[in-house]
Amino acid sequence: MLARQRHRVILGMLDNQPSLRTMELAKLFDVTDETIRRDLEFLDSEGKLIRTHGGALRIERRSQMPLQERLKENQEAKQSIAKKALQYIKKGETIFLDASSTVLALAECLPDIRLTVITNAHDVVSPLLDKQNIEIITTGGRFDRTSHSYGGLTAMNMLKKFAIDKIFFSSGGMDMERGASDVAEIHAEFKENLIPLCAKRILLIDGSKLSVRAPRFFCPFELVDVMITDPTADQSIVDRLKTSGVNVI
Numbered sequence: 001m002l003a004r005q006r007h008r009v010i011l012g013m014l015d016n017q018p019s020l021r022t023m024e025l026a027k028l029f030d031v032t033d034e035t036i037r038r039d040l041e042f043l044d045s046e047g048k049l050i051r052t053h054g055g056a057l058r059i060e061r062r063s064q065m066p067l068q069e070r071l072k073e074n075q076e077a078k079q080s081i082a083k084k085a086l087q088y089i090k091k092g093e094t095i096f097l098d099a100s101s102t103v104l105a106l107a108e109c110l111p112d113i114r115l116t117v118i119t120n121a122h123d124v125v126s127p128l129l130d131k132q133n134i135e136i137i138t139t140g141g142r143f144d145r146t147s148h149s150y151g152g153l154t155a156m157n158m159l160k161k162f163a164i165d166k167i168f169f170s171s172g173g174m175d176m177e178r179g180a181s182d183v184a185e186i187h188a189e190f191k192e193n194l195i196p197l198c199a200k201r202i203l204l205i206d207g208s209k210l211s212v213r214a215p216r217f218f219c220p221f222e223l224v225d226v227m228i229t230d231p232t233a234d235q236s237i238v239d240r241l242k243t244s245g246v247n248v249i
Contacts, residue, residue: 001029006039011048014058019208021055053211054234077206077230078105084228084249085168088202089115093165097124098191099149100170102204110134118162120155120190122148137162144186151190159194167198171219173212174205176240179221181214188216195219202226207233210241221246 001009006029013020025036044051049058082105089095091113097103099121107117107124112131119125120139128134141155169191171180180203182188195201195218203224210233227241227248241248 080230082106096167098169102170120150164198166200172214180219181217188218192218
């Protein structure tokens with residue numbers, strides 16, 4: 001198969017799934033890993049996909065993708081991450097949950113214990129309604145219909161009034177040099193201003209986003225106390241993060 005034919009097949013596969021692995025593509029096309037790496041590097045240079053360590057991600061304007069659509073992606077990974085995150089939630093704490101599909105999975109499995117949950121995410125409220133011991137505080141502010149989240153100065157000024165024990169947040173990518181990043185400027189700026197206000201910062205991120213750069217960086221490694229990922233994460237990337245001093249579980 002010619003290179004341009006492989007390129008068409010690869011892009012067609014990315015229409016149906018968010019990520020691809022180099023080794024799997026090499027087996028599919030019966031070529032070497034190096035051949036696939038060259039294919040992915042070419043397609044990345046053409047702006048048709050995002051080359052990552054060990055594979056590739058499709059390009060999509062995630063800031064325009066509704067939250068419920070994002071929730072359908074990597075469901076098992078999100079559930080695995082959410083269950084790990086529960087160990088960091090203690091009775092009596094005040095926690096912040098951001099407007100991401102991974103953090104929404106955490107909200108859905110929170111136990112009904114005495115907690116204060118502050119959120120700028122409209123969809124986080126619903127799974128907490130029947131949990132009578134959880135006090136729910138929403139930020140208010142300018143509503144974004146795509147992400148179902150609140151933001152702007154109104155939301156940020158409200159948050160400055162609270163002592164937040166822990167923030168659970170996600171990101172569109174985690175770069176090995178510059179930390180967490182996101183596609184949407186408005187969401188990245190919001191989290192950039194909020195994270196320093198929180199006593200402990202816990203990043204929830206699935207394996208497909210490791211070693212990925214989204215356009216807007218908002219949180220360097222030194223501000224992340226714990227990074228929680230899932231079993232699909234590339235172990236070599238996890239090892240590099242740990243060597244850099246990041247507490248990855």
